[in-house]
Amino acid sequence: MSGQYFTTEAMLARLVSFDTTSRDGNMPLIEFVEHYLDGWGVPHFRVDYEAGKKTNLFATIGPAIAGGIVLSGHTDVVPVDGQAWASDPFSLTQRADRLYGRGTCDMKGFIAVALAMVPQFREAGLAIPIHLALSCDEEVGCKGVRPLVAHLRDHLPRPRAALIGEPTSMQVVNAHKSALTFATEVTGHEAHSSLTHQGVNAIMVAGELISELSRIRREVEARGDASGRFDPPYSTVHVGLIEGGTAKNIIPRRSTFAWETRLLPDADPDEVPQRFASFSRSLEPAMKAVAPDAGIATECVNRVPALAPESDSPAEYLALHLASANGTHAVSYCTEAGLFQQIGIPAVVCGPGSIEQAHKPDEFVAVSELRKCEAFMQRLIARCR
Numbered sequence: 001m002s003g004q005y006f007t008t009e010a011m012l013a014r015l016v017s018f019d020t021t022s023r024d025g026n027m028p029l030i031e032f033v034e035h036y037l038d039g040w041g042v043p044h045f046r047v048d049y050e051a052g053k054k055t056n057l058f059a060t061i062g063p064a065i066a067g068g069i070v071l072s073g074h075t076d077v078v079p080v081d082g083q084a085w086a087s088d089p090f091s092l093t094q095r096a097d098r099l100y101g102r103g104t105c106d107m108k109g110f111i112a113v114a115l116a117m118v119p120q121f122r123e124a125g126l127a128i129p130i131h132l133a134l135s136c137d138e139e140v141g142c143k144g145v146r147p148l149v150a151h152l153r154d155h156l157p158r159p160r161a162a163l164i165g166e167p168t169s170m171q172v173v174n175a176h177k178s179a180l181t182f183a184t185e186v187t188g189h190e191a192h193s194s195l196t197h198q199g200v201n202a203i204m205v206a207g208e209l210i211s212e213l214s215r216i217r218r219e220v221e222a223r224g225d226a227s228g229r230f231d232p233p234y235s236t237v238h239v240g241l242i243e244g245g246t247a248k249n250i251i252p253r254r255s256t257f258a259w260e261t262r263l264l265p266d267a268d269p270d271e272v273p274q275r276f277a278s279f280s281r282s283l284e285p286a287m288k289a290v291a292p293d294a295g296i297a298t299e300c301v302n303r304v305p306a307l308a309p310e311s312d313s314p315a316e317y318l319a320l321h322l323a324s325a326n327g328t329h330a331v332s333y334c335t336e337a338g339l340f341q342q343i344g345i346p347a348v349v350c351g352p353g354s355i356e357q358a359h360k361p362d363e364f365v366a367v368s369e370l371r372k373c374e375a376f377m378q379r380l381i382a383r384c385r
Contacts, residue, residue: 006036010116012109013091027052037118050136062127062384068160071131072165072336077108083361085361099364105357106166107353110167114377133162135148162340162346164351167357169353171329172319175265177235178263179260182273182298185255185256186256187202190246192249197290206255210242212275216237230264238261262332264306305342316348323372352370
C-alpha cells in the first residue's frame with residue numbers, strides 16, 4: 001500500500017482547512033478523503049445531495065457483509081460570519097490542551113480520529129466491517145444524509161450499529177429530542193389604517209396564532225419529562241422569526257413566521273401541528289368574510305426524528321464497552337442518529353468534545369478528548385478483528 005499516514009492532529013488540521021460551511025458545500029474535503037482512502041485501497045462511493053456541490057461519502061474497511069459498524073459524521077460546519085475569533089477559524093491552532101478551529105468540536109474531531117485510524121483498520125484483518133459515513137448539510141436540518149441513509153437501506157448489507165460522533169465528551173447518548181420546523185404565512189387584505197373594517201390585518205392574525213402556540217407550549221411544558229433525563233425536562237415550542245407589513249398606516253396584507261417543536265422521543269409529533277391547524281381554521285371564516293382570498297397556510301419545512309432509547313440495543317451495548325462507560329445520557333439537540341434508527345439500524349451518539357463549544361467563536365476540542373476517542377477506536381478494532 002502507498003497510503004499516507006496522519007496523526008489525528010495532522011488529519012484534523014487538513015479537515016479544518018477546508019471551509020465546509022453548509023451554504024458552500026463540501027466537495028474539496030470529500031475529494032481529499034477519497035484520495036486518502038484510495039492510497040489505502042479502501043473502496044468508497046458517493047451519494048450526492050446536491051450534485052457538484054454537496055455529497056456524502058461511504059467507505060468500507062473489511063468484508064462487504066452485513067453486521068458492520070458505521071462511524072458517522074457530518075462534514076459541514078456553521079458559518080463564522082460576524083464572530084470574533086482569536087485565530088484563523090480555518091487554520092488549526094493549538095493553545096495548551098486545546099485545538100481551535102471551526103469544526104474541531106462539531107464534528108471534524110471525530111472524523112479526524114476515524115480517518116487517522118484507517119491504516120490500523122486496514123492492517124487488523126477485520127472480520128466485521130467498519131464503515132465510514134461522511135455526510136453533508138447536517139447543520140441545516142440533517143438534510144444531506146437522507147439520500148445516503150436511503151441508499152444504505154435499499155442497496156447495502158445491513159449494518160449492526162451506527163455510532164454518530166457528535167460531541168458528547170465521549171459519553172454514550174441513547175436518546176435525543178425530535179425537531180419539526182414549520183413556516184406559516186398569513187394572507188390578509190390591504191386597506192388604509194383608518195378603515196380597519198375594510199381590511200384583514202395579517203400581522204394581528206399572526207399575533208393570535210403565536211398566542212395560541214404559547215398556550216400549547218405551556219401545556220406541553222406542564223406535562224414534563226417522565227424519564228427525568230432531558231434538559232429542559234419537557235417538549236418545547238418556539239417561534240424564531242417573524243416578518244410582515246409595508247408601513248404603519250397600511251393594513252398589512254402578508255405576515256410570515258417560522259416556528260418549531262422539539263419533542264421528547266415518546267411525544268406525538270402530530271399533536272402540536274394538528275392543534276395549530278384547527279385553531280387556524282377557526283380564524284379563517286372571519287378573514288374570508290372581508291376578503292375571500294385571505295387565509296392561513298402552514299408548511300412543515302423539515303422533520304428530524306428523535307432518537308428513542310432501545311432495550312437491548314447492540315449499538316448501545318457496543319458503545320458502552322468501547323467508551324468504558326456504565327451509563328447512558330439524553331440530550332435535547334438533534335443528530336442524524338434518528339434517521340439511522342428509522343431504517344432499522346440501532347444508533348447511539350458518542351464523540352469527542354463538548355456541545356457547549358459548538359457553533360461559537362474560538363470553537364475547540366481538547367487534545368485529551370481526541371485521545372479518549374482514539375482509545376475508543378482501538379477497542380473497536382479489537383471487537384471487529
